[in-house]
Amino acid sequence: MKPDKPSIKKLYALSTEGHKFSFSLPLKNVIRVNGRDYNIELREDEKYGIHILWKNRRYPVEIVRTKQNRYEILFNDIGHIFTVETPISMQRKKVLGAGRSKSGTLTVRAPMPGKIIDVLVRENAEVIKGEALVILEAMKMQNEIQSVVSGRVTRVGVKAGQNVMKDDMLAEITVK
Amino acid sequence: MGIKCVAIRTSAEPDAMYLSYADIIHEEEDENAEIPVFLDIEKLINVAVASKCDALHPGYGFLAENAYFAEKCRDHGITFIGPSPDAIYKMGNKPVARQIAMRHGIPMAMGTPGNVADEDEALKHAARIGYPVIIKAASGGGGRGMRIVRQESEMEKMFILASREAEKAFNDPSVFIEKYIENPKHIEFQILGDTHGNIIHLGERECSIQRKHQKLLEEAPSPALDEELRQRMGETAVRIASAVGYYSAGTVEFLLDSDRNFYFMEMNTRIQVEHPVTEMITGIDLIEQQIRIAGGEALTLKQEDIRLTGWAIECRINAEDVQAGFAPSPGRIEKISFPEEPGIRVDTGVRAGSSIVASYDSMVAKLIVTGTDRRQAIRNTKIALDKVWIKGTKTTLPFFRMLMRNHLFQEGTFTTAFIEKDLEKFHTSSEYEETIAAWLATKLFVEENLTDNKTNINFDQSRELTPWLLRKRLTQF
Numbered sequence: 001m002k003p004d005k006p007s008i009k010k011l012y013a014l015s016t017e018g019h020k021f022s023f024s025l026p027l028k029n030v031i032r033v034n035g036r037d038y039n040i041e042l043r044e045d046e047k048y049g050i051h052i053l054w055k056n057r058r059y060p061v062e063i064v065r066t067k068q069n070r071y072e073i074l075f076n077d078i079g080h081i082f083t084v085e086t087p088i089s090m091q092r093k094k095v096l097g098a099g100r101s102k103s104g105t106l107t108v109r110a111p112m113p114g115k116i117i118d119v120l121v122r123e124n125a126e127v128i129k130g131e132a133l134v135i136l137e138a139m140k141m142q143n144e145i146q147s148v149v150s151g152r153v154t155r156v157g158v159k160a161g162q163n164v165m166k167d168d169m170l171a172e173i174t175v176k
Numbered sequence: 177m178g179i180k181c182v183a184i185r186t187s188a189e190p191d192a193m194y195l196s197y198a199d200i201i202h203e204e205e206d207e208n209a210e211i212p213v214f215l216d217i218e219k220l221i222n223v224a225v226a227s228k229c230d231a232l233h234p235g236y237g238f239l240a241e242n243a244y245f246a247e248k249c250r251d252h253g254i255t256f257i258g259p260s261p262d263a264i265y266k267m268g269n270k271p272v273a274r275q276i277a278m279r280h281g282i283p284m285a286m287g288t289p290g291n292v293a294d295e296d297e298a299l300k301h302a303a304r305i306g307y308p309v310i311i312k313a314a315s316g317g318g319g320r321g322m323r324i325v326r327q328e329s330e331m332e333k334m335f336i337l338a339s340r341e342a343e344k345a346f347n348d349p350s351v352f353i354e355k356y357i358e359n360p361k362h363i364e365f366q367i368l369g370d371t372h373g374n375i376i377h378l379g380e381r382e383c384s385i386q387r388k389h390q391k392l393l394e395e396a397p398s399p400a401l402d403e404e405l406r407q408r409m410g411e412t413a414v415r416i417a418s419a420v421g422y423y424s425a426g427t428v429e430f431l432l433d434s435d436r437n438f439y440f441m442e443m444n445t446r447i448q449v450e451h452p453v454t455e456m457i458t459g460i461d462l463i464e465q466q467i468r469i470a471g472g473e474a475l476t477l478k479q480e481d482i483r484l485t486g487w488a489i490e491c492r493i494n495a496e497d498v499q500a501g502f503a504p505s506p507g508r509i510e511k512i513s514f515p516e517e518p519g520i521r522v523d524t525g526v527r528a529g530s531s532i533v534a535s536y537d538s539m540v541a542k543l544i545v546t547g548t549d550r551r552q553a554i555r556n557t558k559i560a561l562d563k564v565w566i567k568g569t570k571t572t573l574p575f576f577r578m579l580m581r582n583h584l585f586q587e588g589t590f591t592t593a594f595i596e597k598d599l600e601k602f603h604t605s606s607e608y609e610e611t612i613a614a615w616l617a618t619k620l621f622v623e624e625n626l627t628d629n630k631t632n633i634n635f636d637q638s639r640e641l642t643p644w645l646l647r648k649r650l651t652q653f
C-alpha cells in the first residue's frame with residue numbers, strides 16, 4: 001500500500017520543447033481554455049479504441065511508453081513527451097541542471113529499423129554537423145543518418161549489410 | 177466488368193485485404209524465398225499459367241515497368257495489361273528515352289547524350305552543362321540513385337554514391353547527368369493510347385509536394401496551368417507517347433520552371449499511385465480503359481471529349497513518423513475508419529487487424545477528396561482529414577492537416593523544394609492539444625504514484641515503469 005500524499009498540491013508536466021503545464025491536485029477532469037473549463041473524458045470502445053472526448057470531438061490517444069516519470073503520449077496522431085514533476089523534484093531538477101556541462105558524448109541511434117547500406121565514417125574521424133555517418137535503408141528509402149554535432153567519432157557500432165532495430169547504437173561522437 | 181480474378185497469398189501478409197476481392201486465391205509459401213514472389217518473374221508466370229489466366233495486371237510497383245516480364249507474359253499467351261515490352265524498354269531506359277525525345281524535338285534539360293563512365297567524365301560534362309547538375313540512375317525511378325551536385329568538389333563522392341546506389345537498387349550501376357532545374361514544379365500528364373494508334377491525354381496532375389522525390393500529395397488539375405499551357409504540354413506528352421507507339425495508360429512527367437518553360441523528365445509506362453485524381457475530374461475509370469485496351473478495343477474517347485470538372489486532391493496516408501523525418505513506422509492497425517461521404521474516395525488495402533509490414537511499402541491508404549474548385553477541395557480535405565481515424569501506427573495524417581492550413585499551399589505557388597525549404601515543421605499541434613496530452617501524462621502519474629487504485633487505462637504497450645524508484649524519491653523530501 002502506498003502512503004497517501006496529502007502534501008503534494010500541484011504537479012508540473014514539462015514537455016521536451018520546454019513548455020510547462022501545471023495542474024492542481026486532486027486532478028480534475030477539466031481543461032481550462034481562456035478562463036473557461038471544458039470537461040475531458042478518457043474512454044474506450046470497440047470502434048475507436050482508447051480515445052479522449054473533448055468539446056464534442058473524439059481524439060485518438062495512445063500511451064506509447066512510460067519510464068519513471070517520463071511519459072510518451074500520442075494525441076491526435078502527434079507524439080508528445082512529458083516529464084511529470086512535483087514542486088520538490090522540480091526544484092531539485094533545477095539545481096542539478098545548473099551544474100551540467102555542455103560537452104560530452106553523443107550516441108547516434110537508428111531512427112527506424114532497417115539495413116545499413118554504407119558506413120561513411122571510421123573511428124577517430126572528425127565529423128562536422130550535418131555530415132552523413134551511415135546510409136540506412138528502410139522501406140525502399142535510403143536515408144542518410146547525419147551527425148547533429150561536430151566532433152570526433154569515438155565508436156562505430158555497425159557494418160555495411162547489417163540489419164538494425166530502432167534505437168540501436170550507430171556511432172558515438174565526442175562533442176568538440 | 178465481370179472478370180474473374182486470381183490473387184496470390186504470401187507468407188508476409190497471409191490475411192491481406194486484397195485477397196477478399198479475389199475469386200481464386202493461389203497459395204504461395206515464400207517465407208524462405210530470396211525475393212518476394214511479386215518480383216519473381218518465373219514464379220508469377222507459372223502461377224498465371226497454372227490458374228489459366230488470360231491477362232495479368234502488374235499494378236504500380238514491383239514488375240510493372242519490367243519489359244522482360246511483359247515479354248514473358250506474351251510468350252506464355254498471357255495478355256500483359258500495359259504497354260508493349262518495346263515501349264517499356266525504350267521509356268524505362270532513360271538515355272534511350274532522352275534520345276527518342278531529342279529526335280522528336282521534345283524540350284529537355286541539357287544533359288549527357290548517354291551514360292557517364294566515371295568521375296572524370298562526369299566532371300567534364302558537368303563543367304559543360306553548368307552546376308548544379310543531377311546524377312540519375314539509367315534504370316532508376318522513385319528517387320533512388322539520384323544525387324544533386326552543386327559544385328565540382330562534391331562530384332567525386334556523389335558520383336560514387338549514385339552509381340553504387342543504382343547498382344544495389346536496379347542491378348545496373350550506369351548513371352547519366354542532367355542540368356538540375358532549381359525549384360521547379362512537377363507536372364505530369366495522363367496518357368491513354370490504344371493498339372490502333374489513337375492517343376489522347378487526360379490532363380495534368382500536380383505532384384510538387386514531395387520529399388526526397390517521393391510524392392506525398394497530388395492534385396488535379398494544377399494551379400500553375402492555364403488552358404493554353406495545358407494544351408501545349410498535353411500535345412507534347414502525346415507526341416512522346418506516339419514516338420514509341422504507346423498503348424495502355426501511361427504518364428509523361430515534366431518539370432515546369434517559374435518562367436513556364438517545361439522540360440520532359442521521363443515517362444512512366446504504367447498506372448500510377450495518383451491516378452485517382454485524374455479519374456475524379458474526368459469521370460474515366462483508367463483501369464477499365466487499360467483492360468479494354470489490352471483486349472484490343474479501340475478508344476471510344478476523343479481528345480475533345482475530355483473535360484476537366486472540379487478539383488481533386490489525394491493524400492497518401494503512409495505509416496511514417498512525421499516527427500522523426502518521415503521514418504517508416506510499421507505496425508499493426510488496431511482501428512481504422514474513414515469518412516463515407518459523397519465526393520470522398522478512399523483506396524486502401526488494409527483494415528483493422530492488418531499489419532503494415534516492413535517488407536513492403538508504407539502506404540496505408542489514399543484519401544481522395546473533391547471540390548468544385550481548389551479552395552473548396554482544400555476545405556473538404558481539411559474536414560475529411562479530421563474524420564480519418566487510424567490507431568496502432570503513426571501516419572502522415574498530421575502532415576496533411578498542417579499542409580491544408582499552410583498559406584503557400586493554399587496559394588498554389590509551391591515547388592518541389594516546398595517541404596525541404598519552406599516548411600520548418602512537418603506538423604502543427606495547437607496549444608490545447610499539448611495541454612490535453614500534458615493532462616493525460618499528469619493523470620497517469622497521479623494514478624501510478626499517488627493513488628492506491630489500479631489504473632483504469634488499458635495499457636496495450638509494454639511499460640518500463642519502476643514505481644519503487646519514484647516512491648523512494650518522493651519520500652526523501
